[in-house]
Amino acid sequence: MTSSNPVLSVVGVSKSFGDNEVLSDVSFQVGKGETVCVLGPSGSGKSTLLRCINWLERPDVGQIHLNGEPVGVTSGGVVMNDRRLSRIRTRIGMVFQHFALWPHLTVLQNLMEAPVQVQRRPKAEIRDEALALLAKVGLSDKRDAFPARLSGGQKQRVGIARALAMRPDLLLFDEPTSALDPELVGEVLAVMKELARSGMTMMVVTHELGFAREVADTVVYMDQGAIVESGPASEVLGAPREVRTQSFLSAVI
Amino acid sequence: MTREFAIVWAHKDRLLDGFANTIWLCVVATVIALVVASPITIALMAQNRPIRMLARGLVDGMRCIPFLLFAYIVYYGFPSIGINLDNWGAGLLALTIYNAAYMAEILRGAWVALPRDEIEAGVAFGFSELRLFRRIILPPLVLSAGPVIGNQLIQIIKDSAFLTIIALPELTHAASSIQSRYYVPFAAFITAVALYWGLCLIVEAGVNVLRQLADARR
Numbered sequence: 001m002t003s004s005n006p007v008l009s010v011v012g013v014s015k016s017f018g019d020n021e022v023l024s025d026v027s028f029q030v031g032k033g034e035t036v037c038v039l040g041p042s043g044s045g046k047s048t049l050l051r052c053i054n055w056l057e058r059p060d061v062g063q064i065h066l067n068g069e070p071v072g073v074t075s076g077g078v079v080m081n082d083r084r085l086s087r088i089r090t091r092i093g094m095v096f097q098h099f100a101l102w103p104h105l106t107v108l109q110n111l112m113e114a115p116v117q118v119q120r121r122p123k124a125e126i127r128d129e130a131l132a133l134l135a136k137v138g139l140s141d142k143r144d145a146f147p148a149r150l151s152g153g154q155k156q157r158v159g160i161a162r163a164l165a166m167r168p169d170l171l172l173f174d175e176p177t178s179a180l181d182p183e184l185v186g187e188v189l190a191v192m193k194e195l196a197r198s199g200m201t202m203m204v205v206t207h208e209l210g211f212a213r214e215v216a217d218t219v220v221y222m223d224q225g226a227i228v229e230s231g232p233a234s235e236v237l238g239a240p241r242e243v244r245t246q247s248f249l250s251a252v253i
Numbered sequence: 254m255t256r257e258f259a260i261v262w263a264h265k266d267r268l269l270d271g272f273a274n275t276i277w278l279c280v281v282a283t284v285i286a287l288v289v290a291s292p293i294t295i296a297l298m299a300q301n302r303p304i305r306m307l308a309r310g311l312v313d314g315m316r317c318i319p320f321l322l323f324a325y326i327v328y329y330g331f332p333s334i335g336i337n338l339d340n341w342g343a344g345l346l347a348l349t350i351y352n353a354a355y356m357a358e359i360l361r362g363a364w365v366a367l368p369r370d371e372i373e374a375g376v377a378f379g380f381s382e383l384r385l386f387r388r389i390i391l392p393p394l395v396l397s398a399g400p401v402i403g404n405q406l407i408q409i410i411k412d413s414a415f416l417t418i419i420a421l422p423e424l425t426h427a428a429s430s431i432q433s434r435y436y437v438p439f440a441a442f443i444t445a446v447a448l449y450w451g452l453c454l455i456v457e458a459g460v461n462v463l464r465q466l467a468d469a470r471r
Contacts, residue, residue: 054377082381087276090379100374104392114378117388146470166378 020210093163153184271427366420403460
């Protein structure tokens with residue numbers, strides 16, 4: 001997971017909530033087209049790490065770079081203003097555990113909202129892309145429905161399409177299937193597998209070991225706010241070196 | 254009795270003029286009150302404590318003044334501090350400012366109840382500051398607060414009747430002047446009440462439409 005021009009580089013990130021250190025000195029890189037799965041018990045800091053990458057949570061220390069550009073803090077060490085941070089955030093797509101679709105907008109409007117309002121790209125072009133994305137996630141017939149009328153699996157596929165509509169350099173998934181009924185997990189994972197194969201750069205916090213085994217280039221195992229072990233999926237999942245990884249995997253399987 | 258209503262009917266133009274003024278006044282006051290309330294709501298939700306406390310003080314203070322007194326202050330009192338308004342200006346200002354405080358509190362309540370995830374998604378997708386409020390926070394806010402805002406509009410309609418005391422030619426003022434000239438209090442006031450009632454029914458119908466829009470999105 002080290003490459004000369006990583007899409008994402010995280011160096012020495014730590015974060016505490018009060019006395020509770022949730023991330024301690026986390027460093028890693030994600031290369032272009034790579035899919036990284038982050039595993040670990042709940043409370044291990046996986047989601048906080050993901051949220052620090054686009055500064056939904058502000059790291060206490062550490063540097064984050066997206067395609068070589070600093071996120072959150074300028075190279076001069078100054079915290080960015082909202083506007084500048086927002087511009088960088090448009091290049092990092094995010095898929096949420098509880099979907100977080102905008103309830104007042106239709107499916108198609110959800111996809112078009114940020115590209116039109118924030119990126120200010122031509123509307124006709126955005127619309128064409130959005131319709132193509134809906135076709136890709138198999139929801140063309142739902143374009144005029146409101147999110148409240150969709151099943152969980154459909155909502156999450158809209159969530160993924162909404163993130164893709166921004167043409168992001170990096171896609172973050174925060175436990176994208178954890179809130180779904182078991183029978184709906186498959187349809188979302190199928191879309192994600194397809195994305196990974198098409199060369200999207202993805203970082204996925206998940207409990208789906210099967211998905212990680214099949215799709216991940218790199219698996220990161222976290223515990224108590226630190227990276228315990230990371231490497232190719234076959235190694236970390238197949239022959240973990242660390243005792244903590246071994247016991248986690250045997251408990252989950 | 255029939256004779257009384259016949260007198261009122263004969264002066265229906267006057268009553269309808271007053272009714273039209275009441276409608277105009279209340280609609281304009283509601284729209285401006287919502288516009289004024291938006292930044293107050295943002296201040297009520299601000300991270301910055303002094304800003305939040307100032308907004309809180311203004312809103313609470315305003316809500317504890319009887320509207321009639323407030324209208325007196327704006328019309329009769331403001332000239333003492335160099336602000337001279339005619340009865341229209343004073344009436345509209347009083348109605349607007351007074352209800353902006355209520356609207357701000359209504360919007361704040363709805364904002365607190367809004368799911369955090371969706372706002373956070375807005376932030377993650379690059380919305381910030383005013384654009385975040387306008388595009389991501391405000392629309393669901395209006396949908397969920399719609400029925401309460403409608404309720405407040407009914408309050409505004411009833412409060413506007415007080416403005417007869419600063420001789421604003423609204424519905425109550427028209428009914429009052431008809432009854433005092435011809436001494437037909439029952440007929441004049443009952444007719445005015447019926448018109449207020451009809452207006453409130455229309456507001457209720459509007460609220461129901463908004464409620465259906467909200468239900469389709471919930």
